Amino acid sequence: MAGKKPVPETVVGRLPIYLRALRRYEEEGRGFTSSKELAQRLAIGSAQIRKDLSHFGEFGKQGTGYDVSYLASELSRILKVDRE
Numbered sequence: 264m265a266g267k268k269p270v271p272e273t274v275v276g277r278l279p280i281y282l283r284a285l286r287r288y289e290e291e292g293r294g295f296t297s298s299k300e301l302a303q304r305l306a307i308g309s310a311q312i313r314k315d316l317s318h319f320g321e322f323g324k325q326g327t328g329y330d331v332s333y334l335a336s337e338l339s340r341i342l343k344v345d346r347e
Contacts, residue, residue, distance in 0.1 A: 270318045277315055278315070281301065281316075281334075282335060282339065284301060284304050284305055285334055285335040286335060289335060293331050295330060297309075297329070298310075298312045298313050298323070298328070298329070300328075316334075319337070320337075
């Protein structure tokens with residue numbers, strides 16, 4: 264029986280970093296961002312960000328980037344910090 268591969272701990276460890284940056288973008292009034300912009304802000308490679316996020320689905324659109332609020336909401340759900 265084939266199952267999903269577990270997500271590496273290093274990937275899970277970077278998700279809160281991505282979430283904090285996205286929350287800052289929300290505070291700045293940013294609606295969209297790209298993996299390149301996020302990578303520059305976090306000093307992480309853009310390919311690494313795309314690869315990390317791909318473990319959980321598709322969140323962005325080529326040429327448009329990521330909807331900041333949507334991605335932040337999804338990361339909150341994945342990290343289970345969207346509950347009281």
